[in-house]
Amino acid sequence: MTAAEPRHIDPLEAVEHLFALWLPRRRLALVGGEAPASYEEEWDAAPSLAEVSDYGAFPSTFTGPDGQRHPVAVERFDIEDPDETSSGPLHASWGLPDEGAEQAYAFVSEFLAEATESGPDSLDRRGRALAGYLAGHLAADGTDLLRITVAAEPDGPALDDELHLLVRSHDRTTRLALADAKATPATPDADDTPEYRIACVTSLLSEFLQINNTDAVTFEVTFGTHDVDLNVADPDAAFRAGWAGDEDWLIAEEDDDETDDVLWVLDAATLKAALTESERNMVAAARAQTLVWEFDSTTPEIPGDELVSWLARDLVETILTEITGAPGTPPTLAYAKNLPLESVLSGEGDSCLLLVGARRTALIHISG
Numbered sequence: 001m002t003a004a005e006p007r008h009i010d011p012l013e014a015v016e017h018l019f020a021l022w023l024p025r026r027r028l029a030l031v032g033g034e035a036p037a038s039y040e041e042e043w044d045a046a047p048s049l050a051e052v053s054d055y056g057a058f059p060s061t062f063t064g065p066d067g068q069r070h071p072v073a074v075e076r077f078d079i080e081d082p083d084e085t086s087s088g089p090l091h092a093s094w095g096l097p098d099e100g101a102e103q104a105y106a107f108v109s110e111f112l113a114e115a116t117e118s119g120p121d122s123l124d125r126r127g128r129a130l131a132g133y134l135a136g137h138l139a140a141d142g143t144d145l146l147r148i149t150v151a152a153e154p155d156g157p158a159l160d161d162e163l164h165l166l167v168r169s170h171d172r173t174t175r176l177a178l179a180d181a182k183a184t185p186a187t188p189d190a191d192d193t194p195e196y197r198i199a200c201v202t203s204l205l206s207e208f209l210q211i212n213n214t215d216a217v218t219f220e221v222t223f224g225t226h227d228v229d230l231n232v233a234d235p236d237a238a239f240r241a242g243w244a245g246d247e248d249w250l251i252a253e254e255d256d257d258e259t260d261d262v263l264w265v266l267d268a269a270t271l272k273a274a275l276t277e278s279e280r281n282m283v284a285a286a287r288a289q290t291l292v293w294e295f296d297s298t299t300p301e302i303p304g305d306e307l308v309s310w311l312a313r314d315l316v317e318t319i320l321t322e323i324t325g326a327p328g329t330p331p332t333l334a335y336a337k338n339l340p341l342e343s344v345l346s347g348e349g350d351s352c353l354l355l356v357g358a359r360r361t362a363l364i365h366i367s368g
Helices: 011-022 049-055 088-093 099-117 125-139 194-208 235-242 268-287 307-324
Strands: 026-034 070-078 144-151 163-169 172-180 218-225 262-266 333-337 350-356 360-367
Touching: 011 026, 011 125, 011 194, 026 049, 049 070, 049 163, 088 099, 088 125, 088 194, 099 125, 099 144, 099 163, 099 172, 125 163, 125 172, 125 307, 194 218, 194 268, 194 307, 218 307, 235 333, 262 268, 268 307, 268 333, 307 350, 307 360
Parallel strands: none
Antiparallel strands: 026 172, 070 144, 144 163, 163 172, 218 360, 262 333, 333 350, 350 360
């Protein structure tokens, strides 16, 4: 069995990849750079264009032959310090940015809304939640925000249909560039694989499902193959007899106890109900991390503006498509331990789900 890239991916890298998948009519580029730390050089006014070009690692921006950009004007904005209880990226994903992220959130939201109004496609709530998280993460720990007007050529005409922001955090900078995909067509992504997509999704899920200051819920997905003929009267019995198995997880037998680390068979209705309840529990766990919902007793709309819901659904759909070969196709068989997800979201115990297709399997191990 092969694991789906179990390494943890930086949240901005994950957002950039999912942005291309979820919002294919937009182009997003995130570029890292360096600048003097704020305690060494305060920016009471906007830096010069030459300094901005250096700090923002211009001109390389979008991939492709027309991807270079050159700053021609710049505005500076303060970033207010968040309070100690802030979870800025999560708040912004809900459309409730902290004071420090309000300006970046407004710029990103307005740009995407204007691009939507001028085109036939709509920005769905999944896209808005992801863009909000991006703005909140961009501003987190930042001290200065620059809005930069750019041109495609040195001293060329300004491009008024793109958004370029730069945030300074300590001695590092992150530059955000947004454009219409038609104007800046993307080049093929070498990381465009189900395994990499899963790694991006699970890395962001862990950001929402923090157990304490150092630990988070983690997801490990392992794909495998089998040669069992499941087109029989009792596919469960056939699979039990013919599957080579996993060294850590076995399918439960009649004499096993529910406390044993074994997987129990789920029918289609039970699997669907368990996934639905797991999604609700993940939303509740994400909201419990912040005080913003402390006095809100309303039941959240799911998936609605809950990025954790959209991520969970993307994870399941990507895995099912990989093992069945077709989007929207349910697994032939399913086995699980500690599902729906509940205690594991508090750091207690492990959960596991085995999904079986006609020729492929996926083992999802969730631990706290």
